[in-house]
Amino acid sequence: MSDTAKWYVVHTYSGYENKVATSIENAVENRKLHDLIQEVRVPTETVVEIKDDKKREVERKLFPSYVLVKMIMTDDSWYVVRNIRGVTGFVGPGSKPVPLTDEEVARLGVDTGKVEVNFAVGDSVSVVSGYLDGFIGTVEALDPEKNYVRVVVSMMGKDVPVELELGQVRALD
Structure with missing residues (x-):
């Protein structure tokens, strides 16, 4: 076994x-x-x-x-x-x-594994997958245990909060 x-x-x-x-x-x-x-x-x-x-x-x-x-x-x-x-x-x-x-x-999508978080609330991040791929936003809330991040992105002149999985965003250098 x-x-x-x-x-x-x-x-x-x-x-x-x-x-x-x-x-x-x-x-x-x-x-x-x-x-x-x-x-x-x-x-x-x-x-x-x-x-x-x-x-x-x-x-x-x-x-x-x-x-x-x-x-x-x-x-x-x-x-x-x-x-x-x-x-x-x-x-x-x-x-x-x-x-x-x-x-x-x-x-x-059962075993997502642990995603390394190298950003914090207030940091700028880039969305790397999903329907907002390429957008840049600011981290508003973060919960690594639930694999969740809320990012505020600017769309058509308005700030819009979006909930994403941790693997969908990457910290900007």
Whole structure:
């Protein structure tokens, strides 16, 4: 078995994704398996719904009936996850769990990794990706834990605050 943590996909009953994720996290806490099971995610996206002429933001699951778990695959970790109520099994041929490849993890945007922050509030930064690529702005707020930065950019003569991921901006020299 590998001694490095990899992302695995766990299949659940429909609608049980959050319950399963919480149950796995509780089992990790109770059994002190932090070194084996490192992270549990239910990938979601925020979508704007218009219903009865009212806009509201709704969080939707990207992969209904699936939970992503970053873990070191051992008999113990497999047993803990497999026996959580609501789990039907791991994704893979037969009963053998197959980890996601690095390309799949990158494509899913699951494991963003740590981004080195070399700027602070008040610093000038350049947007290097996304729809504002090439814009220059000033950092207004910064939260490395949540991979978030708010930058004020000038658009058509007005200062507009924009929320971006840390990897989308670079400090100006």
